[in-house]
Amino acid sequence: MAGNRTFSPRRFRDLVHYIVRKHGEEGVDEIKLRWLLFHADMRAYLHLGRSITGATYLKGGDGAPIPARRSRKTTPDRRLRENR
Numbered sequence: 001m002a003g004n005r006t007f008s009p010r011r012f013r014d015l016v017h018y019i020v021r022k023h024g025e026e027g028v029d030e031i032k033l034r035w036l037l038f039h040a041d042m043r044a045y046l047h048l049g050r051s052i053t054g055a056t057y058l059k060g061g062d063g064a065p066i067p068a069r070r071s072r073k074t075t076p077d078r079r080l081r082e083n084r
Helices: 009-026 030-048 076-083
Strands: 057-059 065-067
16 A cells, blocks of 8 residues: 555556647657656645655656555565575
8 A cells, every 4th residue: 555545456547548639739758757657646645644646656767656566565676695
């Protein structure tokens, strides 16, 4: 659970659709979308005490946050260390 909420794929999808609609014809690229998702979740957490989507974010190679697909407990590196 991240941001005092269990991850909700429906909420995540709805937030992505909302952001894309708000940017209209100018569009939104992937990096900007990732930043906007992250900031929307963090602002909701600060103001409401829970995030919108419950997503966990990791720092991407370009510095922009990336929504994690799985919890840190199941990352390949940790599984490799546990199997040794």
